[in-house]
Amino acid sequence: MEFLSEMLSNPQGIMLIVIIILALGFDYINGFHDAANSIATIVTTRVLTPFQAVLWAAVFNFAAYFISLYIIGEFKIGNTIAKSVDGSVITLEVIFAGLVAAIIWNLLTWKLGIPSSSSHTLIGGFIGAAIANAGGFVSNGANVIVYEKVIPIFLFIFGAPILGMVLAYFITVAIMWICRKQNPHKCEIWFKRLQLVSSALFSLGHGGNDAQKVMGIIGAAVIFYHINVDQDPAYLVENVDTFKVFVEHWWWVPLASFIFIGLGTMSGGWKIVKTMGSKITKVTPLEGVAAETAGAVSLYVTEHLGIPVSTTHTITGSIIGVGITKRVSAVRWGVTINLLWAWILTIPVSAAIAMAVYYIITLLF
Known part of the structure; x- marks a missing residue:
């Protein structure tokens, strides 16, 4: 309470509070914008109702907090985001403008039903x-x-969907070969059950990957405040891992980040569910298991490497991969090309919006 009173007593402290609120708001938007990533196939295959699916995904989004904290033991992706630009040019105004730009782009693409990357719009804005x-x-x-830090993120705009596509293709082929002599009806029943597992695995990856990005932005703001406003010596020691200090002292930020993305997921994003679940290619329970498993593996690998990737790009590539196993024409390439353009434009457009917002707030204040 004493620290909160201190922040409210100066303009930079108030700005920090606004940034934290905005960041958690973005986290919530990210949840409902990207809910389709982990529930699209499970809804379109009618394994769960839309409400059951978002609840299922939200639970595992939040559960990823405990995996990151107690099993992985660190927040690598949050650290990458916080250090994606040189510390000397980070100010609270910079972070504020980046967040506003990311929220604008996310809401616009959600309104249009375009599954763009919440991760890349945040990085582009920053x-x-x-x-x-x-x-x-x-x-x-x-x-x-x-x-x-940034070049691997750019490369994985294309690398993540390709990885998901290749994994999904081979997983689908392997499953079809293993089940080639089995009763199709019994197989479908089993794969509907397995979709609960595969969607849960993907939701864990989504929560672990995307909630940390918001942590990274809040972390950058908090570190700037401590170094430049209250000159806390814990953040001023040379060569100290300031992000680790932030996580230790602001323990509630990781917890809140995972809670808000889970709440956002529960709100759903039905236009994007339709695009992901049926417009790219028709998906069966077997293919849903393959796509979600491939997407989950891709997210776990990139999280281990500390590379923030787009869960949207990853699962889209995985859905394309299962479509190709039927025939190349089973994939609606016109829809896919439109999505690709949205992916390419996300970072530069978000950056341009953030520049405009930054200039506006510096002129006004």
Whole structure:
């Protein structure tokens, strides 16, 4: 309570509170925007009703908190996001502008039913606002963008769906070969049950991947505040892992991040469910298991590597992979190409919006 009173007593503290509220709001939006990623196939195959599906996904979104904290033991993706731009150009205004841009793009694509990446819009907004603050790509002789963190993120715009597609293709082929002599009706019953498991695994990956991105943004804001406003020595020691210090002292932020993404998932995103579950290709329970398993494995691998990837891109690639096992024409490539354009445009458009927001708030304040 004492620290909260201190923050409310100065403009930068108030800005930090606004950023935390906005970040958790983005987390909630991310949940309902990306709910389709983990429930689209389980709804379209009628394994669960829409309400049952979002509840199922939300529970496992939140459960990912305990896996990240007690099994993995760290929040690698949150750390990557917090350090994706040079610390010298991070200000609360930069973070605020990046969040506003990300929320605008997420709501726009949700309204249009386009399954774009919440991850990439957040990163694009953060980068765009930082460049606006620095007045270019270089500040005081240093790159504004920390390329060793950001380049893998850019590469996985294409790498994540390709990985999901390849895994889903081979998983589907393997399952079909194993079940080639089995009774089709019995197999369908079993695969409907297995979809509960595969969608839960994917929801764990979604929660673990996406909630950490919000943690990273809040972490960057908190670290800036402690270093530049209250000059907390815990954050000023050279070579200290300031993100680790943040997680230890602001333990409620990871918890809140996972709670809000779970609540958002419970709100659903039905337009995107339709696109993911039926417009790309028709999906059976067997194919749903293959797509969700491939997507989950892709997310676990990239989370282990600390690379923030798009759960949307990953599951889309996986759905394409199962479609190709039937025939190439089973995939509606026109829909897929439109999605690809949305993916390519997400980071630059979000960056441009963030730049505009940054210039507006600096002019007003």
